[in-house]
Amino acid sequence: MMWRSIKSLTTSSSSHILRRGYASEAVPDRKVAVLGAAGGIGQPLALLMKLNPLVSSLALYDIANTPGVAADISHINTRSEVYGYSGEAELGKALEGADVVIIPAGVPRKPGMTRDDLFNINAGIVKGLCEAIAKHCPQALVNMISNPVNSTVPIAAEIFKKAGTYDPKRLFGVTTLDVVRAKTFYAGKGKVPVAEVNVPVVGGHAGITILPLFSQATPKANLSDAEITALTKRTQDGGTEVVEAKAGKGSATLSMAYAGAVFADACLKGLNGASDVVECSFVQSTVTELPFFASKVRLGKNGVEEVLGLGPLSDYEKEGLEKLKPELQSSIEKGIKFANQ
Ligand SMILES: NC(=O)C1=CN([C@@H]2O[C@H](COP(=O)(O)OP(=O)(O)OC[C@H]3O[C@@H](n4cnc5c(N)ncnc54)[C@H](O)[C@@H]3O)[C@@H](O)[C@H]2O)C=CC1
Numbered sequence: 001m002m003w004r005s006i007k008s009l010t011t012s013s014s015s016h017i018l019r020r021g022y023a024s025e026a027v028p029d030r031k032v033a034v035l036g037a038a039g040g041i042g043q044p045l046a047l048l049m050k051l052n053p054l055v056s057s058l059a060l061y062d063i064a065n066t067p068g069v070a071a072d073i074s075h076i077n078t079r080s081e082v083y084g085y086s087g088e089a090e091l092g093k094a095l096e097g098a099d100v101v102i103i104p105a106g107v108p109r110k111p112g113m114t115r116d117d118l119f120n121i122n123a124g125i126v127k128g129l130c131e132a133i134a135k136h137c138p139q140a141l142v143n144m145i146s147n148p149v150n151s152t153v154p155i156a157a158e159i160f161k162k163a164g165t166y167d168p169k170r171l172f173g174v175t176t177l178d179v180v181r182a183k184t185f186y187a188g189k190g191k192v193p194v195a196e197v198n199v200p201v202v203g204g205h206a207g208i209t210i211l212p213l214f215s216q217a218t219p220k221a222n223l224s225d226a227e228i229t230a231l232t233k234r235t236q237d238g239g240t241e242v243v244e245a246k247a248g249k250g251s252a253t254l255s256m257a258y259a260g261a262v263f264a265d266a267c268l269k270g271l272n273g274a275s276d277v278v279e280c281s282f283v284q285s286t287v288t289e290l291p292f293f294a295s296k297v298r299l300g301k302n303g304v305e306e307v308l309g310l311g312p313l314s315d316y317e318k319e320g321l322e323k324l325k326p327e328l329q330s331s332i333e334k335g336i337k338f339a340n341q
Protein backbone atom coordinates (compact mmCIF):
# COMPACT_ATOMS: atom_id res chain seq x y z
CA MET A 1 0.00 0.00 0.00
CA MET A 2 2.64 2.43 1.15
CA TRP A 3 4.87 1.49 -1.79
CA ARG A 4 2.03 2.03 -4.26
CA SER A 5 1.18 5.45 -2.89
CA ILE A 6 4.80 6.51 -3.01
CA LYS A 7 5.14 5.34 -6.61
CA SER A 8 2.01 7.23 -7.58
CA LEU A 9 3.74 10.50 -6.78
CA THR A 10 5.93 12.15 -9.36
CA THR A 11 8.26 15.09 -8.85
CA SER A 12 7.28 18.30 -10.57
CA SER A 13 10.09 19.44 -12.83
CA SER A 14 9.65 23.10 -11.95
CA SER A 15 9.33 23.10 -8.18
CA HIS A 16 9.34 21.02 -5.03
CA ILE A 17 5.63 20.47 -5.45
CA LEU A 18 4.48 16.93 -6.05
CA ARG A 19 1.43 16.02 -8.02
CA ARG A 20 -0.75 13.09 -7.14
CA GLY A 21 -1.16 10.57 -9.98
CA TYR A 22 -3.22 12.06 -12.80
CA ALA A 23 -4.84 14.70 -10.59
CA SER A 24 -3.33 18.16 -10.31
CA GLU A 25 -3.79 18.40 -6.54
CA ALA A 26 -0.60 19.86 -5.07
CA VAL A 27 1.08 18.28 -2.07
CA PRO A 28 2.72 21.07 -0.07
CA ASP A 29 6.24 20.95 1.26
CA ARG A 30 6.32 19.81 4.89
CA LYS A 31 9.27 19.63 7.23
CA VAL A 32 9.25 17.05 10.03
CA ALA A 33 11.87 17.09 12.80
CA VAL A 34 12.53 14.05 14.99
CA LEU A 35 14.26 14.85 18.31
CA GLY A 36 15.95 11.76 19.75
CA ALA A 37 16.33 10.36 16.23
CA ALA A 38 19.26 8.05 16.98
CA GLY A 39 17.35 6.16 19.69
CA GLY A 40 15.36 2.95 19.80
CA ILE A 41 12.16 4.70 18.68
CA GLY A 42 13.87 7.51 16.78
CA GLN A 43 15.58 5.32 14.18
CA PRO A 44 12.59 3.25 12.97
CA LEU A 45 10.36 6.34 13.28
CA ALA A 46 12.78 8.28 11.07
CA LEU A 47 12.63 5.40 8.57
CA LEU A 48 8.82 5.45 8.54
CA MET A 49 8.75 9.23 8.11
CA LYS A 50 11.18 8.85 5.20
CA LEU A 51 8.58 6.55 3.60
CA ASN A 52 5.81 9.13 4.07
CA PRO A 53 5.15 10.99 0.79
CA LEU A 54 3.71 13.98 2.67
CA VAL A 55 7.18 14.80 4.07
CA SER A 56 9.51 16.92 1.93
CA SER A 57 12.24 17.57 4.51
CA LEU A 58 13.23 15.29 7.39
CA ALA A 59 15.47 16.70 10.14
CA LEU A 60 17.01 14.09 12.42
CA TYR A 61 18.34 15.50 15.70
CA ASP A 62 20.00 13.78 18.66
CA ILE A 63 22.76 14.60 21.12
CA ALA A 64 25.00 12.09 19.25
CA ASN A 65 25.08 9.52 16.43
CA THR A 66 22.71 11.31 14.06
CA PRO A 67 25.12 11.71 11.11
CA GLY A 68 25.19 7.94 10.58
CA VAL A 69 21.44 7.51 10.90
CA ALA A 70 20.82 10.45 8.54
CA ALA A 71 23.35 9.21 5.95
CA ASP A 72 21.82 5.75 6.03
CA ILE A 73 18.19 6.88 5.70
CA SER A 74 19.04 9.54 3.11
CA HIS A 75 19.88 6.83 0.55
CA ILE A 76 16.26 5.69 0.39
CA ASN A 77 14.70 6.83 -2.88
CA THR A 78 11.62 8.61 -1.57
CA ARG A 79 10.53 12.24 -1.69
CA SER A 80 12.08 13.80 1.41
CA GLU A 81 15.54 15.28 1.79
CA VAL A 82 17.18 14.07 5.00
CA TYR A 83 19.42 16.18 7.24
CA GLY A 84 21.22 15.05 10.39
CA TYR A 85 21.91 17.38 13.33
CA SER A 86 24.06 16.40 16.28
CA GLY A 87 24.49 18.23 19.59
CA GLU A 88 22.75 21.23 21.09
CA ALA A 89 24.52 23.75 18.87
CA GLU A 90 22.65 22.30 15.88
CA LEU A 91 19.21 22.03 17.50
CA GLY A 92 18.04 25.42 16.19
CA LYS A 93 18.86 24.47 12.59
CA ALA A 94 17.06 21.15 13.00
CA LEU A 95 13.91 22.94 14.17
CA GLU A 96 13.85 25.95 11.86
CA GLY A 97 10.76 25.85 9.63
CA ALA A 98 9.47 22.55 11.04
CA ASP A 99 5.75 21.88 10.58
CA VAL A 100 5.73 18.86 12.88
CA VAL A 101 8.21 18.08 15.67
CA ILE A 102 8.18 14.54 17.06
CA ILE A 103 9.89 14.03 20.43
CA PRO A 104 11.02 10.52 21.38
CA ALA A 105 14.07 11.88 23.30
CA GLY A 106 14.71 10.54 26.77
CA VAL A 107 15.37 7.42 28.77
CA PRO A 108 13.12 4.34 28.58
CA ARG A 109 11.95 2.10 31.45
CA LYS A 110 13.62 -0.98 32.81
CA PRO A 111 11.69 -3.83 34.50
CA GLY A 112 10.25 -2.78 37.86
CA MET A 113 10.05 0.92 36.94
CA THR A 114 6.93 2.99 36.36
CA ARG A 115 6.81 5.66 33.67
CA ASP A 116 6.84 8.22 36.47
CA ASP A 117 10.27 6.91 37.52
CA LEU A 118 11.55 8.48 34.27
CA PHE A 119 10.36 11.93 35.33
CA ASN A 120 13.61 13.13 36.93
CA ILE A 121 15.65 12.67 33.74
CA ASN A 122 13.07 13.16 31.01
CA ALA A 123 11.40 16.28 32.44
CA GLY A 124 14.66 18.22 32.02
CA ILE A 125 15.25 16.87 28.50
CA VAL A 126 11.74 17.80 27.38
CA LYS A 127 11.98 21.24 28.99
CA GLY A 128 15.17 22.06 27.07
CA LEU A 129 13.76 20.81 23.77
CA CYS A 130 10.52 22.77 24.22
CA GLU A 131 12.42 25.98 24.97
CA ALA A 132 14.18 25.50 21.64
CA ILE A 133 10.89 24.78 19.84
CA ALA A 134 9.40 28.00 21.26
CA LYS A 135 12.39 29.88 19.87
CA HIS A 136 12.88 28.26 16.47
CA CYS A 137 9.51 26.85 15.30
CA PRO A 138 6.72 28.14 17.57
CA GLN A 139 4.08 27.28 14.94
CA ALA A 140 4.97 23.59 14.74
CA LEU A 141 2.67 20.80 15.85
CA VAL A 142 4.48 19.05 18.71
CA ASN A 143 4.03 15.27 19.05
CA MET A 144 5.26 14.33 22.54
CA ILE A 145 6.32 10.69 22.90
CA SER A 146 8.79 11.01 25.82
CA ASN A 147 7.50 9.55 29.08
CA PRO A 148 5.83 10.16 31.41
CA VAL A 149 3.49 11.67 28.78
CA ASN A 150 0.96 12.53 31.54
CA SER A 151 3.58 14.99 32.86
CA THR A 152 5.74 15.85 29.82
CA VAL A 153 2.79 17.36 27.93
CA PRO A 154 1.92 19.74 30.82
CA ILE A 155 5.63 20.61 31.07
CA ALA A 156 5.67 21.51 27.36
CA ALA A 157 2.52 23.62 27.77
CA GLU A 158 4.05 25.59 30.65
CA ILE A 159 7.32 26.16 28.78
CA PHE A 160 5.42 27.43 25.74
CA LYS A 161 3.26 29.68 27.99
CA LYS A 162 6.39 31.20 29.50
CA ALA A 163 7.76 31.87 26.02
CA GLY A 164 4.41 33.37 24.95
CA THR A 165 4.00 30.80 22.17
CA TYR A 166 1.50 28.34 23.69
CA ASP A 167 -1.28 27.24 21.38
CA PRO A 168 -3.22 24.28 22.85
CA LYS A 169 -4.21 23.26 19.34
CA ARG A 170 -0.58 22.46 18.56
CA LEU A 171 0.48 20.28 21.47
CA PHE A 172 -0.22 16.54 21.48
CA GLY A 173 0.72 13.68 23.79
CA VAL A 174 1.10 10.64 21.56
CA THR A 175 -1.17 7.90 22.92
CA THR A 176 -1.58 6.13 19.59
CA LEU A 177 0.28 3.04 20.81
CA ASP A 178 -2.52 2.44 23.33
CA VAL A 179 -5.01 2.52 20.45
CA VAL A 180 -2.78 0.27 18.32
CA ARG A 181 -2.60 -2.27 21.17
CA ALA A 182 -6.32 -2.07 21.97
CA LYS A 183 -7.14 -2.74 18.31
CA THR A 184 -4.74 -5.69 18.09
CA PHE A 185 -5.83 -7.33 21.34
CA TYR A 186 -9.54 -6.80 20.61
CA ALA A 187 -9.25 -8.26 17.10
CA GLY A 188 -7.41 -11.30 18.48
CA LYS A 189 -9.92 -11.98 21.24
CA GLY A 190 -13.05 -11.03 19.27
CA LYS A 191 -11.91 -12.82 16.09
CA VAL A 192 -12.69 -9.81 13.88
CA PRO A 193 -10.47 -8.48 11.05
CA VAL A 194 -7.82 -6.30 12.72
CA ALA A 195 -7.68 -3.81 9.85
CA GLU A 196 -11.36 -2.96 10.39
CA VAL A 197 -11.15 -2.47 14.16
CA ASN A 198 -11.69 0.89 15.83
CA VAL A 199 -11.39 1.39 19.60
CA PRO A 200 -11.11 4.79 21.30
CA VAL A 201 -8.63 4.91 24.19
CA VAL A 202 -9.05 7.85 26.57
CA GLY A 203 -7.51 9.24 29.77
CA GLY A 204 -3.72 9.31 29.86
CA HIS A 205 -0.71 7.16 29.06
CA ALA A 206 0.27 5.16 32.16
CA GLY A 207 -1.30 2.13 33.85
CA ILE A 208 -4.91 2.70 34.92
CA THR A 209 -4.97 6.17 33.33
CA ILE A 210 -5.12 4.30 29.98
CA LEU A 211 -8.85 3.63 29.50
CA PRO A 212 -9.83 1.70 26.35
CA LEU A 213 -13.54 2.08 25.54
CA PHE A 214 -14.27 -1.43 24.28
CA SER A 215 -18.03 -0.77 24.61
CA GLN A 216 -17.60 1.51 21.57
CA ALA A 217 -15.34 -0.88 19.63
CA THR A 218 -16.30 -1.78 16.08
CA PRO A 219 -16.90 -4.24 14.48
CA LYS A 220 -18.96 -5.63 17.36
CA ALA A 221 -17.60 -8.83 18.91
CA ASN A 222 -19.44 -10.96 21.38
CA LEU A 223 -17.14 -10.65 24.41
CA SER A 224 -17.99 -11.42 28.03
CA ASP A 225 -17.45 -8.96 30.88
CA ALA A 226 -14.50 -11.04 32.04
CA GLU A 227 -12.95 -10.87 28.55
CA ILE A 228 -13.44 -7.08 28.42
CA THR A 229 -11.80 -6.75 31.85
CA ALA A 230 -8.84 -8.86 30.68
CA LEU A 231 -8.50 -6.87 27.44
CA THR A 232 -8.60 -3.59 29.39
CA LYS A 233 -5.89 -4.78 31.75
CA ARG A 234 -3.72 -6.05 28.89
CA THR A 235 -4.01 -2.69 27.11
CA GLN A 236 -3.14 -0.82 30.31
CA ASP A 237 -0.13 -3.09 30.90
CA GLY A 238 0.96 -3.32 27.25
CA GLY A 239 4.05 -1.19 27.83
CA THR A 240 5.06 -3.26 30.85
CA GLU A 241 4.58 -6.47 28.84
CA VAL A 242 7.24 -5.24 26.38
CA VAL A 243 9.54 -3.85 29.09
CA GLU A 244 9.56 -7.26 30.80
CA ALA A 245 10.07 -9.17 27.55
CA LYS A 246 13.03 -6.91 26.69
CA ALA A 247 14.42 -7.67 30.15
CA GLY A 248 16.42 -4.48 30.72
CA LYS A 249 17.05 -3.60 27.06
CA GLY A 250 14.41 -0.85 26.97
CA SER A 251 10.71 -0.53 26.16
CA ALA A 252 8.54 -0.60 23.07
CA THR A 253 10.41 0.90 20.12
CA LEU A 254 9.16 -0.71 16.90
CA SER A 255 5.43 -0.65 17.70
CA MET A 256 5.93 2.89 19.07
CA ALA A 257 7.67 3.98 15.88
CA TYR A 258 4.68 2.64 13.93
CA ALA A 259 2.23 4.41 16.25
CA GLY A 260 4.26 7.66 16.12
CA ALA A 261 4.30 7.50 12.32
CA VAL A 262 0.52 6.95 12.19
CA PHE A 263 -0.05 9.98 14.43
CA ALA A 264 2.40 12.24 12.59
CA ASP A 265 0.79 11.23 9.28
CA ALA A 266 -2.60 12.24 10.70
CA CYS A 267 -1.16 15.62 11.74
CA LEU A 268 0.28 16.16 8.25
CA LYS A 269 -3.00 15.23 6.57
CA GLY A 270 -4.81 17.70 8.83
CA LEU A 271 -2.27 20.45 8.08
CA ASN A 272 -2.74 19.77 4.37
CA GLY A 273 -6.49 20.38 4.65
CA ALA A 274 -8.10 16.99 5.26
CA SER A 275 -11.19 17.45 7.43
CA ASP A 276 -11.99 13.85 8.37
CA VAL A 277 -8.86 12.88 10.33
CA VAL A 278 -9.63 11.69 13.85
CA GLU A 279 -7.09 10.17 16.27
CA CYS A 280 -6.96 9.82 20.03
CA SER A 281 -4.43 12.12 21.71
CA PHE A 282 -3.60 13.60 25.13
CA VAL A 283 -4.41 17.29 24.70
CA GLN A 284 -5.63 20.32 26.61
CA SER A 285 -9.23 19.42 27.25
CA THR A 286 -12.57 20.29 28.82
CA VAL A 287 -13.97 16.79 28.31
CA THR A 288 -13.51 16.17 32.07
CA GLU A 289 -12.49 18.48 34.90
CA LEU A 290 -8.82 17.60 34.22
CA PRO A 291 -6.88 20.21 32.21
CA PHE A 292 -5.34 17.57 29.93
CA PHE A 293 -7.04 14.40 28.82
CA ALA A 294 -6.75 11.91 25.96
CA SER A 295 -9.81 11.51 23.78
CA LYS A 296 -10.70 11.47 20.11
CA VAL A 297 -9.49 14.64 18.43
CA ARG A 298 -10.31 15.92 14.94
CA LEU A 299 -7.18 17.25 13.26
CA GLY A 300 -7.03 20.03 10.72
CA LYS A 301 -5.07 22.96 9.34
CA ASN A 302 -4.43 24.39 12.81
CA GLY A 303 -3.75 21.12 14.60
CA VAL A 304 -6.65 20.32 16.93
CA GLU A 305 -9.87 21.36 15.18
CA GLU A 306 -12.17 19.73 17.71
CA VAL A 307 -11.77 17.73 20.91
CA LEU A 308 -14.51 15.12 20.74
CA GLY A 309 -16.46 13.94 23.78
CA LEU A 310 -16.29 10.51 25.38
CA GLY A 311 -19.58 9.14 24.03
CA PRO A 312 -21.63 6.63 26.01
CA LEU A 313 -19.62 4.64 28.58
CA SER A 314 -20.39 1.25 30.13
CA ASP A 315 -20.62 1.09 33.94
CA TYR A 316 -17.21 -0.59 33.97
CA GLU A 317 -15.71 2.29 31.92
CA LYS A 318 -17.44 4.92 34.10
CA GLU A 319 -15.81 3.30 37.13
CA GLY A 320 -12.42 3.24 35.35
CA LEU A 321 -12.80 6.92 34.48
CA GLU A 322 -13.37 7.94 38.09
CA LYS A 323 -10.49 5.75 39.27
CA LEU A 324 -7.96 7.24 36.87
CA LYS A 325 -8.67 10.90 37.65
CA PRO A 326 -6.64 11.32 40.89
CA GLU A 327 -3.49 9.72 39.39
CA LEU A 328 -3.76 11.67 36.15
CA GLN A 329 -4.40 14.92 38.02
CA SER A 330 -1.34 14.42 40.18
CA SER A 331 0.92 13.61 37.17
CA ILE A 332 -0.33 16.76 35.42
CA GLU A 333 0.31 18.88 38.53
CA LYS A 334 3.79 17.39 38.91
CA GLY A 335 4.66 18.50 35.36
CA ILE A 336 3.25 22.00 35.85
CA LYS A 337 5.12 22.42 39.14
CA PHE A 338 8.41 21.26 37.60
CA ALA A 339 8.15 23.69 34.69
CA ASN A 340 7.49 26.61 37.03
CA GLN A 341 10.24 25.91 39.54
N1 LIG B 1 4.31 7.65 24.28
C1 LIG B 1 4.48 6.36 24.19
O1 LIG B 1 3.52 5.62 23.90
C2 LIG B 1 5.81 5.75 24.37
C3 LIG B 1 6.85 6.48 24.88
N2 LIG B 1 8.10 5.94 25.04
C4 LIG B 1 9.14 6.80 25.58
O2 LIG B 1 9.97 7.29 24.54
C5 LIG B 1 11.25 7.67 25.07
C6 LIG B 1 12.39 7.15 24.22
O3 LIG B 1 12.43 5.76 24.21
P1 LIG B 1 13.56 4.95 23.39
O4 LIG B 1 13.67 5.50 22.02
O5 LIG B 1 13.28 3.53 23.57
O6 LIG B 1 14.86 5.37 24.20
P2 LIG B 1 16.39 5.35 23.71
O7 LIG B 1 17.24 5.50 24.91
O8 LIG B 1 16.62 4.18 22.83
O9 LIG B 1 16.50 6.64 22.80
C7 LIG B 1 16.36 7.92 23.32
C8 LIG B 1 17.20 8.85 22.51
O10 LIG B 1 17.03 10.15 23.05
C9 LIG B 1 18.28 10.80 22.93
N3 LIG B 1 18.36 11.97 23.80
C10 LIG B 1 18.64 12.05 25.13
N4 LIG B 1 18.66 13.33 25.52
C11 LIG B 1 18.37 14.08 24.43
C12 LIG B 1 18.27 15.46 24.18
N5 LIG B 1 18.43 16.36 25.15
N6 LIG B 1 17.99 15.86 22.94
C13 LIG B 1 17.80 14.96 21.95
N7 LIG B 1 17.89 13.64 22.10
C14 LIG B 1 18.18 13.21 23.33
C15 LIG B 1 19.29 9.73 23.27
O11 LIG B 1 20.59 10.09 22.81
C16 LIG B 1 18.72 8.53 22.55
O12 LIG B 1 19.21 8.41 21.24
C17 LIG B 1 11.26 7.12 26.50
O13 LIG B 1 10.97 8.17 27.40
C18 LIG B 1 10.12 6.12 26.51
O14 LIG B 1 9.59 5.90 27.79
C19 LIG B 1 8.35 4.66 24.66
C20 LIG B 1 7.36 3.89 24.11
C21 LIG B 1 6.01 4.34 23.98
Ligand SMILES: O=C([O-])CC(=O)C(=O)O
Binding pocket: 108, 109, 115, 147, 177, 238, 239, 240, 242, 243, 251, 252
Ligand atom coordinates in the same frame (compact mmCIF):
# COMPACT_ATOMS: atom_id res chain seq x y z
O1 LIG C 1 5.95 1.24 28.80
C1 LIG C 1 6.84 2.08 28.56
O2 LIG C 1 7.66 2.47 29.37
C2 LIG C 1 6.87 2.67 27.19
C3 LIG C 1 5.50 3.07 26.82
O3 LIG C 1 5.03 4.13 27.16
C4 LIG C 1 4.65 2.07 26.18
O4 LIG C 1 5.15 1.06 25.64
O5 LIG C 1 3.44 2.27 26.18
